[in-house]
Amino acid sequence: MPEFELIGRIRARAAVRDDVILGIGDDAALLAPHAGQQLVATLDTLVSGVHFPVDTAAADIGWKSLAVNLSDLAAMGAEPAWALLALTLPEDDAAWLDAFLDGFLELAGEHRVALVGGDTTSGPLAISVQLSGFVPPGQALRRSDAKVGQRIWVTGTLGDAAAGLDARLSGASGSAETDWLIERLQRPQPRVQAGIALRGHGGAAIDISDGLLADLGHVCTASGVGADIHAHSLPTSEALAEWPPAQRMALQLGGGDDYELLFTLPAEVDASSLLPSGVRATAIGSINAGPALRVLDADAAEMTVRHRGYRHFGKTQ
Ligand code: ADP
Ligand code: MG
Secondary structure (H helix, E strand, O other): OOHHHHHHHHHHHOOOOOOEEEOEOEOOOEEOOOOOOEEEEEEEEEEEOOOEOOOOOHHHHHHHHHHHHHHHHHHHOOEEEEEEEEEEEOOOOHHHHHHHHHHHHHHHHHOOOEEEEEEEEEOOOEEEEEEEEEEOOOOOOEHHHOOOOOEEEEEOOOOHHHHHHHHHHOOOOOOHHHHHHHHHHHOOOOOHHHHHHOOOOOOEEEEOOOOHHHHHHHHHHHHOOEEEEEHHHOOOOOOHHHOOHHHHHHHHHHOOOOOOEEEEEOOOOOHHHOOOOOOOEEEEEEEEOOOOEEEEOOOOOEOOOOOOOOOOOOOOO
């Protein structure tokens, strides 16, 4: 099937929005930026065998390729609008493409994202999504806004996706708990509305893609602060609660792919009252003058942590 027929299948299913003057079909998309708003732009690539196991279902790849980008806009407090999709495909497989679009467009529909263009080439399977959105001037959430005395919060539960990957690679599945963990890996729920709700409260935010300690480390570096994390207060799902405690803790501190938000707020602000109903918020520690990022046990003694997160280049710590 020639490339333009694949593009035609995409075009036939892509939804539009009022601010899309010209979507898929010309040399470039023509878009109407929103007056008085700042444009927020992000791009993430998923490579087969690196970001997802090679036998991952096409619909799950489609979902995740958009979800990771939505998560970045969530961490900026932005409202998503337009996506560009670069597909590098090993074969001109229409059935694979249709299933990929099932997952991608399902999530796009949930967040009113219009797919407005892209590129289609042949090669080893890789997907890049460029996503744009909007935020009122000066209200974007930044990594550099953590301040001494603020509390550190996370949405949802931690470690589930890393446990799901572990289960996936070891071939374990079948129990409801394991399937739920694998679902957390393959179908992350980006915290878009939570990010928007956090605007204007004076804290920092980041999404947890590489692992809690790695991503909190980015916030601390950008803000020039340190942090204490209380290991016993990390939010744990029912499924992960069944895992051996040491293994569970390592996944919660160092495991990536949860796509929850980590954010800071002045100590007197309760995140639970800010976030949309149904989004769990847990205080897990506080910002201090630093410079260290410490993990404390239930007796407030510092713990030694070996695996601090995922890195593409150089050794994982
Ligand atoms: P050109 O050769 O001018 O770059 P293409 O043939 O690559 O044009 O693309 C034709 C149209 O299809 C463009 O509007 C482009 O944005 C869109 N398009 C191509 N690939 C994709 C894709 N994977 N997803 C969405 N739109 C795509
Ligand atoms: Mg052209």
